[in-house]
Amino acid sequence: MLLVPSDVLRPRRPDAHFAAEADAARDAGMDVALVDHDALATAGGADEAVRRVPPGKAVYRGWMLSSSRYADFDKALRRRDVVLRTTAAQYRRAHELPGWYADLADITPRTVWTEGAERAAFESACGELGPGPAVLRDYTKSMKHYWHEAAFVPDVADVTAAWAVASRFLELRDRDFTGGFVLRRFENFVSREVRTWWVDGVCRLVGPHPDTPDDLPDADLGVASLVGGLGLPFVTADFALREDGVWRLIELGDGQVSDRPRSVPPGELPLT
Template identity: 70%
Template structure:
C-alpha cells in the first residue's frame, strides 16, 4: 500500500510539514510513501508534473490538500500511467467531495438543502423559493465561508430576496475562482455542541475525534456515532469523514460529509490512528 502526500514547497524531497507526521507513521507501519507536487496538480504544471517523483506502483491512498474534482481526476489518470491506482476513484471523490453527491442518501440526518448549477440570480431565487421561508445557511458544493458568517454565510430570512442575494454576492466575491458548482442553501438549525469528526474506511467507522476547528473539545463518550451514521456505509465510499453536531432538541445531525483524503486531521488525533485504519482497509 502506498501513501501519497504533498511535498514541501521549499524542500521538495520532504513531505509538507502538515502531513509529515502521517508520512512518518505510514513508513513505521511498513507502507511506502511518495510525494506529490500539489502546486503542479492545481496549476500550470499539470498532473504529470505533479506525480513525476512517484516511482512505486500499486494501490494508493492520497492524504493532502484539497483538490477540485477535475484536478483529482487528472491526478488519478497520471498515476494510472505509473501503475498506481487510487483506492478512491475520481467518481467516488466527486460524490464525497461535493454535497450534491451525498445529500440524497443522508436527507434524514442533515438539514434540508437545495442548490443551483452556477451562480445566476434567477436560479438562486428559484432555490430560495424551493427551500421556503426562514433562516438559511449559504455555501457552495464544497465549502462554506463560515468565518464570514454575518456577511457571506447566514441568511436571516430566505424570503427577503434582496438581502439574501446580497449575502450570495459577497459569498461569490470571497470564493472567487475557487467557487465550486453553484450556490447551496441549507435550512438553518440551531446547534449546541462543538462538531465531532468521524472517520470511515470502507463503510466502517474507524475513528471518532474532535473537529479540527475545536481540537481541544473531545467527542462525547456516550454517543454511538457508528450506529447513528449507519446510512453512510451504503454510500460505498472507500474513505470519508462525517462531521456531526448536536441540535438544540437533542438530535445529532450531519453537518458535512467529505472525502477523507482531503479532510484535515485535528492535531490532538495521533497520526497512527488514521494511518493504521487506512492500512487495514488497503485490501478493499
C-alpha cells in the same frame, strides 16, 4: 502506499503539515511517495506532479483538490500503473454536496442548490427552500468565518437581503467558487462538531473537529447504516447535536483531503 505533498522548498521531503502522517505510515510498514501539489493544482500539471511515484496501490493524504484536478491526478497515476483506492467518481461524490445529499437527507438539514451563480437560479432556490433562516455555501465549502456577511441568511423570503449574502460569498470565494449555490435550512446546534472517519463503510475513528481539537462531545451517533452504506472507501462525516438532542450530519468529505485535528495522533488516522 501513502502519497503526500512534497515541501515546496525541499521537494524531496514531505510538506510539514503531513510529515508526521508520513512518518506514521512508514512506521506501520507503508511506502510513502511524494507528489507536487502546486503542479497537481494546475491544469495540465498532473503528469509532472506524480513523476516520482512508483507503481502500486495508493491512498492520498494532502491538500484539497477540485474534482476536476483529482480526476487529472487519477489519470496521471494510472499512466504510471498506480491505482488510487478512491476513484475520481467516488471523490466527487464525497467532496461535492449534491453527490451525497440524497442518500443522507434524513440525517442532515434540508438542502437545495443551483447550477451556476446566476441570481435568477438563486432566487428560485430560495423559493424552493421556503421562508426562514438558511446557511449558504457552494458545492464544497462555506464561508462560516464570515458568518453574518457571507454565510447566514436570516430569511430566504427576503430575496434582496439573501442575494447580498450570496454576492459577498461569491466575492470571497472568487475563482474557488464550485458548482453552484447551496442553501441549507438553519438548525440550532448546541455542541461542538465531531469528526468521524470511515474506511470501507466502517467507522474507524471518532474524534474532535479540527476547528475545536481539544473539545470532543460525548457522541453516540447511531448512523453507521447510513454513512456506511454509501459505498465510499475513505470519507469523513462531521456531526453536531441539535437542540432537541438529535445528532445531525453537518458535512461529508473525502478522507484524503479532510484535515486531521492536531490532538489526534497521526498513527491513529485510519488509512487502511
